[in-house]
Structure formats: structure tokens, C-alpha cells
Amino acid sequence: MNFASARHRCGAIATFTLIGSLGAGSQAIGAEPAQPSTGLEEIVVTATKQASKISDTAAAISAISSDALGAGGIQNILDLSAAVPNLSVGDQFGVNRTFIRGVGLTSIDLGADGAVAFLQNEAVIARPAEQLTGFYDLERVEVLRGPQGTTYGRGATAGVVNLVTRKPTDQLDGYANLTIGSYSAKTFEGAIGGGLSERISARIAGKYEKRDGYGDNLFTGNAVDDRDAYAIRASLRVKASDSVVVDLVGDYFHEDDYNYAFHYFGPTVTTDQGIPARFYGGTTIFDHGGDIRNIWSREDAINQRHGSSATAIVDWKPGNFELKSVTSWRDFTRFNRDDLGVSDAYFFGQNNYNEKSTSISQEFTLSANAGGIDWLAGANYFHEKNPGSVIVPLYNIIRLLTGGNCSPDVPAAPTPCNALDNGLYNQTGEVKTDAYGIYLQGTKEIASRLKLTLGARFNKEKRQGTGFFQFDALGVLVPTDKEKSWNAVTPRLLLEYRTDGGSLVYGSVTRGFKSGVINIGSLNDVINPEYVTAFETGYKTKFLDNRATFSAAAFYYDYKDLQVGFVNASSVVQTVNAAKARNFGLELESEAKLTDQLNLDVAATYLNAKYKEFLQGDYRNNFATVDLSGNDLQNAPRYSGHLGLTYGIPVGGAGKISLRGETVFSDKVYFTEFNNADAEQGAYALLNFNARYEPIDGHWSVTAWVRNAGDKLVQANNIITAPLYASVRVGTLMPPRTYGLTVNFKL
Numbered sequence: 001m002n003f004a005s006a007r008h009r010c011g012a013i014a015t016f017t018l019i020g021s022l023g024a025g026s027q028a029i030g031a032e033p034a035q036p037s038t039g040l041e042e043i044v045v046t047a048t049k050q051a052s053k054i055s056d057t058a059a060a061i062s063a064i065s066s067d068a069l070g071a072g073g074i075q076n077i078l079d080l081s082a083a084v085p086n087l088s089v090g091d092q093f094g095v096n097r098t099f100i101r102g103v104g105l106t107s108i109d110l111g112a113d114g115a116v117a118f119l120q121n122e123a124v125i126a127r128p129a130e131q132l133t134g135f136y137d138l139e140r141v142e143v144l145r146g147p148q149g150t151t152y153g154r155g156a157t158a159g160v161v162n163l164v165t166r167k168p169t170d171q172l173d174g175y176a177n178l179t180i181g182s183y184s185a186k187t188f189e190g191a192i193g194g195g196l197s198e199r200i201s202a203r204i205a206g207k208y209e210k211r212d213g214y215g216d217n218l219f220t221g222n223a224v225d226d227r228d229a230y231a232i233r234a235s236l237r238v239k240a241s242d243s244v245v246v247d248l249v250g251d252y253f254h255e256d257d258y259n260y261a262f263h264y265f266g267p268t269v270t271t272d273q274g275i276p277a278r279f280y281g282g283t284t285i286f287d288h289g290g291d292i293r294n295i296w297s298r299e300d301a302i303n304q305r306h307g308s309s310a311t312a313i314v315d316w317k318p319g320n321f322e323l324k325s326v327t328s329w330r331d332f333t334r335f336n337r338d339d340l341g342v343s344d345a346y347f348f349g350q351n352n353y354n355e356k357s358t359s360i361s362q363e364f365t366l367s368a369n370a371g372g373i374d375w376l377a378g379a380n381y382f383h384e385k386n387p388g389s390v391i392v393p394l395y396n397i398i399r400l401l402t403g404g405n406c407s408p409d410v411p412a413a414p415t416p417c418n419a420l421d422n423g424l425y426n427q428t429g430e431v432k433t434d435a436y437g438i439y440l441q442g443t444k445e446i447a448s449r450l451k452l453t454l455g456a457r458f459n460k461e462k463r464q465g466t467g468f469f470q471f472d473a474l475g476v477l478v479p480t481d482k483e484k485s486w487n488a489v490t491p492r493l494l495l496e497y498r499t500d501g502g503s504l505v506y507g508s509v510t511r512g513f514k515s516g517v518i519n520i521g522s523l524n525d526v527i528n529p530e531y532v533t534a535f536e537t538g539y540k541t542k543f544l545d546n547r548a549t550f551s552a553a554a555f556y557y558d559y560k561d562l563q564v565g566f567v568n569a570s571s572v573v574q575t576v577n578a579a580k581a582r583n584f585g586l587e588l589e590s591e592a593k594l595t596d597q598l599n600l601d602v603a604a605t606y607l608n609a610k611y612k613e614f615l616q617g618d619y620r621n622n623f624a625t626v627d628l629s630g631n632d633l634q635n636a637p638r639y640s641g642h643l644g645l646t647y648g649i650p651v652g653g654a655g656k657i658s659l660r661g662e663t664v665f666s667d668k669v670y671f672t673e674f675n676n677a678d679a680e681q682g683a684y685a686l687l688n689f690n691a692r693y694e695p696i697d698g699h700w701s702v703t704a705w706v707r708n709a710g711d712k713l714v715q716a717n718n719i720i721t722a723p724l725y726a727s728v729r730v731g732t733l734m735p736p737r738t739y740g741l742t743v744n745f746k747l
Helices: 003-028 077-082 397-401
Strands: 061-065 087-092 095-100 116-120 138-145 159-165 173-181 185-195 200-211 227-239 244-257 263-266 302-316 321-339 350-370 373-393 424-447 450-471 476-479 482-498 504-514 530-543 548-567 573-593 598-613 615-618 624-627 639-651 655-666 684-695 700-707 715-720 729-733 738-746
Touching: 077 087, 077 095, 077 655, 087 715, 087 729, 095 116, 573 615
Parallel strands: 116 159
Antiparallel strands: 061 138, 087 095, 138 159, 173 185, 173 738, 185 200, 200 227, 227 244, 244 302, 263 729, 302 321, 321 350, 350 373, 373 424, 424 450, 450 476, 450 482, 482 504, 504 530, 530 548, 548 573, 573 598, 598 639, 615 624, 639 655, 655 684, 684 700, 700 738, 715 729
């Protein structure tokens, strides 16, 4: 155990020991508090399909309010790991890879689905690449940890993230945030809205971001991981009657930059001098300073994406029940280009991703109380068309395949060096998905302060893929048409008990289902669904006159047919079902208003996630089959957590200065199932700080902030590429130290 790891673990243990002693002694404290207690404000969440306070919700759930979102705080999806226990986020080629409790998206193939359901206003965002957008003008972000098979069905075996946008109000309100920062960052976010008539209100919001790259392509002179994007959202609320509210939300976003680059982290099965780039006379970033935030590549990291969506929410509350309808349409297109050859050499390294998704979804939920039972019922339909392609031009591949024994100067030679220069690695096709679900859940008090919840969901999904796979270097051109459907029943049992002091104790058994997969234009066989049976027990309490909260959750998962993606011996992307895996762990969270000026928020987690049965070909041993039983799952740190302190300083009668510091800690993670040292990120801790001044009228504020103050170099993702590239390591990095100044104006 290294010193940094030991220090953070001991710090977390000491903090929770203090909190536990405070909680245990709070009932015996008879003295009046020195100052009037204002207590902590609790967020009402809806991710469970029923509105409730977090302390009253029998589930492991986190919520980030609008005050914690934005510049200097949680700025995007990637920052959620700083606030949510057992959650890690890393993008791959501009694709969201969110893991909760060690389970997430491991496939690198086109058309793959994540294990975390992402929603905006309860409407599903299907494509992982689209899930990185829309992070502005939010009321809150809700994260449910653990399988949500009954209420969400497909694709929620790890959990749920729900982005809740701000809705129009009757009164005129709005804000404008102006940020300038490091890397020439300029960001504007703002919104304005109010009542148009007695029953109609509207709101329009937007965000514009532009900054220089965190690195450079030293070969072309262009940026790496820069940002040039804008988004706009319009919302309309209609109070059709005293019991019916209709919300209409429309979004558009656009990106065009050099973001989401593949960075070269080094070789695996050979030395840097032995990779194919050297065969072509190429050089790598290690010949040009070795700073892996930069790249040295003939190809720039091109990122172009845009999308539109429209959502209609009808909420009818006649008094004795509530019926909600959520209808959504989404259209998303992206193009990404990177260089898997990781050099300036002219050969088969240009990797082109094209993806489009058009989807519609409809969900109805009904909640009511009848016969002494709180009922929750729902039905949903989802349809998606997902065409796309992965195209790699095979420039100069003959030179490598023949060991250089080709004839560049004799076109009539049997194997001229340019014989396959018009050839391709090409996965092209379309996958259509139709998914249906229906569920029923009931909650009844079966004894004093003891409630029982029973529920079940029936899932039906059909996927149909058309297209072809072309790999001219292997002489392969075959159709990839296939289709399959699956049914699954996902039940739930929950017991929750309220103690005399009002604390909540709960235990649940849940089954989760992640749909089978047909990847676009892939030779891959149809991938079977994965299933998980999850056992969880939890405890939630308030103490110190509601000035502090504490929650704990312990869980055990039994996984079958876990979906795992990799590049096989033929340099083809493949996804398989790992036979079995199991996860267990513990999560502790607390928030405390230690004084009227000082707030504490802290979380600490333990996670043990391992494969139970899994045979796989090892890229380090000529793809000979090895037994991976006992290996850690990807992106599953043994220990993780955060500690934050916020201190408010009154400035006479003029206003207040708020100071905040936080540390975010993660233990070592592996990025592949092999647990090799060439694909891991060691333990690290990040430090974030901000200072805000706000006058007493609250109409404006100014915040100075710094994130990753220690400028730690942290890998967010690491992919082992194809044998044709000597299985080199490429991936993405978390942002370096960034800082800035944000001015906020409120109406």
C-alpha cells in the first residue's frame, strides 16, 4: 500500500468514525444548540418514478443540485465521479463509458450499448456518444446505483443517470454565466423565461463553449482535445387544467473540433522501436518530447457531431392517482477520426467512425393508492434505427504483410506495394431495435413501520442487423445480416423499516437485464443478454437536529453472461459473453452542517469485483486462451471516495464569501480483463478549489476556481489496439489543471 493510498483511506475512516460518534450521541445531547438550527436542505428526486426525498428513498441514490453544477463544480458528465460514490466516467473516441460499481460499457464496437441507462427528463438517450451532451441549465442530476430492472428494464444493470432540465415558471427569471479560463476558455451559459399568459410559460436556454486544446498534434500543428460547441434548448409549460400539466422540451447541439483524441500511451507486446510505425520510417510522440497530452500523428482527431430532440411530458393528477406520459424523439449524427497508427507514417492507421441514430420512445406510468397498497405501473416502447460504419483505408499494408518484399517501382510485379491502397477495413450496416416493457409494483405496510414492495417487469426486445463486413487484407467481404429477439422477466423485492428515531433500514433483491447486441456490420455472432441478481441492504438517518445525514449501502451482485469487448487475433473487434462475475462492496456517505458556516460532505467506498469464470485469448501470449477467473473487472477501483469542505464567511452586511476545497480519490483500476500493468491507472487523488463572493441581494456572484490543482496526469481510458498495430495502447486523459473566473447574473 503506498503512502497516498494509506493516507486517504485513514482519512476517510477517521471522518466516518467522527460522524458515527456524532450520530450515536445525538439523541443524548440535551443542551440547546449555540445557534438556531437551519438544517440541511434535501433534494426531492424522481428517478425511482415516484417523487420522494433522498432520505426517504430506499435505494442507493445521489442527487446533485443546480448549485453544485457549472463552472468550478460539476461541469459535465465526466465530473460526476467527483460527487457520486462508486461511479467512474471515461470517454472512448467520444463515447461515454460510465461505470457504476464496476459495471459499464466495455465494448469498443459500433452499436454497443452501455450498462447505465442515461435519460433526460425521464426519456432515454440511447447512444453512448450522445450522452456526453446536454449538460446545461439543469435543475439536478440524479444517479441511481444498482440494477433497476423493474422500473427501467433494458440497459440499467449498473444503474441510472437522469438529467432533469429546468422548467419554465410563472415569474420572470433567468441567469447568465460568463467564464474565462485557462487554455483560452470562453464559456457562456444562460437562460430566460417566465409566464406568457395565465396558463402558459416558456424558457429558452443555451450554452457556448470554446477553448484551446489540452495538447497539440505536433506533426500537423492543430489542437488536441479542444472544444468548440454550442447548444440551445426551448421549453414550454402549459397548465391545461388544474390537474393537467404539459411540458414540451426541444434541444439542439453542435460540435466541430479536434476533441476526443486517441493518445499513444506506449507499446505492449514489443518495444516502441518495434511497432509498425517504425517499419514505415515513422516516429512517435516519444521521439518528440514524450508528453502524452500531445500526439504526433499524420491524422488529426476530428470530432463532428450534432443532434436534435423533442420531448413531451403530460402529467395528470386528478387527486387520487397520477398518470404520466413521456414521449420523445431524438436524432443524432457523429463523425470521429483518429490515428491508430500513432505516428506520422503513411499507412493503415486512419480510423473513421460514422454513426447516426434516430429513435422514438413512449412511456406511461401510473401511480395510485388502492386497497391500502401504493401501486406503480408502467408500460414503454422504444424504437431506434442506428446506421453506421467503421472505415480504415489500408494504405501501404502490403509492405507490412510482405515484410517489405514488395515492388514499389514495378507496377506489373505480383505484389506491388500499392496493391491494396484502395482496399478497406469496413464495417457498414444498420441495426434496428424494437423494445417493449410493462411492469407492476406494489408497496404495502405489513406491520408497524415495516413496508413490503413486490414488483416485476416483462421485457421484450428484437434487434435486426443488415450490412456487410469487408477486410481486404484478409480477402473477406461477407454480409452481416442477422436478427434475434429476447424476453426477460425482472422482479424486485424490497423491505423497508422505519426505526423509532425515524431512520430508514432497507433490504432488496433485484434482477437486471441488459439486452443482447447485434453490432453494426460486424462478423460477431449475436451477443446474448447479460443478467444480474443483486442483493442490497442500506441504512439512512438524520441527526444533530437535521443538520447531518448519514447513509450506508452494502451489496452483492451475481452476474451471468457479462458482455465484454476486445480486439481479437485477426485484428477484428469482437464482443463475447464472459461466463460469470460477482461484485460486492460497501458505500458510506454523509453530509453535515457542522456550524452555520461550515459544511462537510464525504463519501467512501469499497468494491471487490471479479470474474468467476472467463476464458479469453491473451494478446500478450499470441492470443493463447487463458483463465481469467479471479481477475478484477474493468474500471473497478477497490477504494474510492471524496471529501469536501465548504466555509461561508459573512462580509459585514454586504454579502458572503464561500470557500470550498475537495479531494477526489480513486484506487488503481484496470482497463482490460487481463489486469496487465500496461493497461492500468494507478491510485490518484485530485484537488479542486473555488472561492465565491455573492452580495446580500443575490443578483450576481463571482467565482474563482481551479480543478485538478495538482495537475495530475490521469488516464480515463486505455484500449489495446489490433495486432496489426502491435497491440499498442491508446486512450484518453482526464483534463489537466484548469482554472478560471465565472461571473453570474440572476434576474
